[in-house]
Structures are given as C-alpha cells and as structure tokens.
Amino acid sequence: MVIRCYEQFFVSLITFSITVTGVLINIIVLLAIKKSKSMSGAFGIITKNQAVCNIIMCLIFLLVNFPLQLSSFPPLIAHSHYFGTAIMSVYEISNLSHFLISFNRFCLLYMPHYYERVFSNSKTVLWRNMLWLSSIIFCVYFYEIIDCNFSYNPPSWTFEFKTTELCNQVSWYMDFIFNTTVMIVTLFVNLLTAKKGRRKSRRLINAAGLQLSKVQLRREWNFVKQTFFQGLSMILSQFSYYVVAPVISDHYPILLFFVATLWAFMHAAEGGIILASNQELRSVYKKSELIPELLRIILASNKELRSVFKKMSTVAPG
DSSP states (O other), rough: OOOOOHHHOOOOOOOHHHHHHHHHHHHHHHHHHHHOOGGHHHHHHHHHHHHHHHHHHHHIIIIIHHHHHHSSSHHHHHHHHHHHHHHHHHHHHHHHHHHHHHHHHHHHHHHHGGGGHHHHHHHHHHHHEEEHHHHHHHIIIIIIEEEEEEEGGGGGGGEEEESSSHHHHHHHIIIHHHHHHHHHHHHHHHHHHHHHHHHHHHHHHHHHHHHHHHHHHHEEEEHHHHHHHHHHHHHHHEEEIIIGGSSTTTTTHHHHHHHHHHHHHHHHHHHHOOOOOOHHHHHHHHHHHHHHHHHHHHHHOHHHHHHHHHHHSSSSOO
C-alpha cells in the first residue's frame, strides 16, 4: 500500500481534532460534576471516573499516536506496546464503569433499602478502585506477560494487536467476546431500569401530581438517553474494529484508519453524550463562567499562550 502525503495529513488532522475536542469536552464534564451538588454521590463518582478514562484515552492518542502519524520514531514505536497496554486498561475500566453506573441505577430502583449499603460514597470509591486494579492486572497479564502486544503499526497509523495465532485468540475472546458481553448485559440492565423508572413515574402522577412526575420523567429519560447512546456507541465501535475494518480495502486507507480507531474516538464523544443527557450538568455553567474557566486551564499548561495574553493585557486601548 502506497502512502500519499495528503492521506497522512488527513489522518493526522482527524486524530488531532477528535482527541483535542475530547480532552476539552471531558474536562468540562469534570468541572461540571465538581460544581454540581446533585453529582456528589455514587452516580457522580462513577461518571467522573468515566470522564477521567475518556481524557486519558484521548491524551494517549494525542501525545503518542498523533506524533507517530506525523513522523515515525523507531524507539517510540518499539516501546509503544506499553502505551497499548495502558489504552486497553483504560478501555476495560471504561466498559466496566458503564456497567457499574447501570447497576447503580438498577439498585436504586429495584433494591432501594440496600442501596446505601452497596453504593455509599466509600463503597463506590472501593468499587472504582477495584475496577482499576483488576483491569490493569488483566491487561498486563494478557498483553505484556504472555506477549500479545497491542502496539502502534505505522502502515495503519494506529494501534493493532500482534498478528499471531495466540494474539488472535486472546483479542477475540478477551477483548471482543468479553467486552461485547459486558456491553450487552449493561444494555439489558438499562432496559430493566428504564421499565421500572417508567412505572415509578406513573405512580408519582397519582400520588404527588403532574409537576413532580414531569421532573422525575425528565431525569429518568436523561439517564436512559445517556446510557443508551453510550452503550450503543461502544457496541458499534467494537463491531467496527472486528467486523467492518477487516473487509475494508487497503485502497481506502483513511476510511480504514477511522473505522479501525473508532472504538478509541468514541471516548471523545462520550463527554458530549454525558453533557447532552444531563441538564443538571449543563445548567452548572453560565456562558460567562465557562470560557474563563477553560482559558485558565489552557493557559496553565501553555507558557507561550500565557505570555501572549500578558502582552495583550498590557497594551492600552486606543
């Protein structure tokens, strides 16, 4: 496959645009959760964990994948499997966090008397830490110890599993089958939760009046939208890597790259899904507050921009 300069440029542009947008959107989600009083419980802790996973995924692709797309650096490529293991760890944590947040809502509606025992703030932090520890151990064992590396492949401009019979089996069963099962179970739990929430809202109409029911219905519908679109996006991206990408011809390298990397790019979109589905998070920000907050974060990490803004502030008008 002959790589043309414009193809390399567009692939790099796609990676840069999506990952930078993903980092910024998920930072907005983190700041909104921090400011929102209603997100101080278990739901907020798990949602914050999802946003952190999304940021880490986007940063790895921005700081590792993007530079390698612009110019090959053999020492970094040779050690890229360590970043690949980190990517897979974050991916597992994110998928299990989706299940945890669905199970959280399920317990709230089906087992309210046991909810505080299972999802107190301290217990939720414990579950979160267990997800991180178990996922990291799982991925280090399968992708490092047994030498089934997930590393950067220059011809495809993205991360791929090592092409061996063992790696094919590991990636199929430990990644595709396992994660797809988790996603399907998560969607099933979401459907049960949505059904229970609908019945509960109907009872509120009779017991407390229409206005209270509207508030409850809106919150339940927001939850259903968030979990449904998150689950659907992850399942589609999972199938795109294992089912769609292998049948795309090498004559369409940009399309092949995008489809094969869609599972990672979906982490950038998740921040937007969370914001779009949660009116409470959107209402945290006023327009006048959001822009200065983002500028402060960007300037804090960029000395050159700080110096430019400092010079601009010293110039007298007129």
